[in-house]
Amino acid sequence: MKTLTSKRASAVAAAAALLGGLATATMTTAPAAANTTAAAGACTMSVGSITAAGDIANTGVTASSPIKSTRGAGPHLFAPGLAKIASTWTTTIGVAGEDTTYGEVVVNGTLYYGEYGHDSTGKPTSSLKSEGVGYQGYKAIESSFYWGKTVRGADYRLRGDGVLYRFANKQVTRYPGYSAVKTMTLISETQTYDTFLAVTNGGALYTIHIPTGTAAPTVKKVRTSTWQNFDFLVAEKCGTQSTLLTAIDKDSGSAYLYAVGHANGAATVIQGLGKVPGTFKDPVYYLHTAEGTPSLFGE
Structure with a gap:
């Protein structure tokens, strides 16, 4: 198992070179509620998905009033019905105008690194590379990537029995005890920690704060109930320290948008947008984002 996907690993060097020329973003000291409300009206996100037919799709969501969404079709990459879960997929633009969107996906128990896009002539390109078998029943896969004062990344895999694995710096760390988690999404990727927002089978909402060192994760309850119908959470940065969250109930075919303030346990401000x-x-479902987007900072 490699620590970072190929594109993100190559981006480490590029990001490090850029750091000297980039000003550090100023973090607001305003209350989380004010920051979330002000930022939410301008925030957008791209909700990626894989259809039952094995096609890529993307839904652009804008936190306007009323909420706007636009669905677009992508290429056919997978056999029908075999894709199970996916990490964030990221789009990068090359110097010759080529574009590549890359990420990871579990297909019928095998973990794949995938790419699709266009070469410099506009010709469609795509590829899938196996990264290992034995992923039947996994609940989530994700990769974090922080670039700021330093550059670092980690891969996470949540096994069906509740064991959460982190792959970082050629080391594997095993965190048991997450069998109640139904789904989760990354909301923070900082120099010293990653944070996931998780829904349990019973409908509670938690943050899972995972330090980059040897300390154990810290779990905080955000809400006690009412989230049990959601099968997927998709999160994107909103403002400087808040999160735009799309929560999806695929059984009913419904999605709801939330503006989530900087996470702080039960004190976290969550505004339902509709x-x-x-x-x-x-x-x-998964987050579709762009390479170079500022790292998530929702907690």
């Missing part, structure tokens, strides 16, 4: 237009019944 139902997202459209039908959300695809088997797999």
Whole structure:
């Protein structure tokens, strides 16, 4: 198991070279509620998905009033019905105008690194590379990537029995005890920790704060109930320290948008923005983002 996907690993050097020329973003000291409310109106996100037919799709969601959404079709990459879960997929633009979108996906128990896009002539390109077998029943896979004062990354895999694995710096760390987690999404990737927002089978909402060192994760309850119908959470940065969250109930085909303040346990401000237009019944959902987007900072 490699520590970072190929594209993100190559981006480490590029990001490090850019650091000297980039000003550090100023973090607001305003209350989380004010920051979330002010930022939410301008925030957007791209909710990626894999259809039952094995096609890529993307739904752009804008936190306007009313909420706007636009669905776009992508290439056919997988055999029908075999894709199970996916990490964030990231789009990068090359110097010759080529574009590549890359990420990881579990297909029928095998973990793949995938790419699709266009070469410099506009010709479509795509590839899938196996990264290992034995992923039947896994609940989540994700990769964090922080670039700021330093550059670092980690890969996470949540096994069906509740064991959470972190792969970082050629080391594997095993965290048991997460069998109650139904789904989770990355909301922070900083120099010293990563944070996931997780829904349990019973409908509670938690943050899982994972230090980059040897300390154990810290779990905080954010809400006690009412989230049990959601099968997927998709999160994107909103403002400087908040999160735009799309919560998807694929059984009903419904998605709801939330503005989440900087996470602080039960004191976290969550503003329901309303139902997202459209039908959300695809088997797999994930964040689709762009390379160079500032790292998540939702906690």
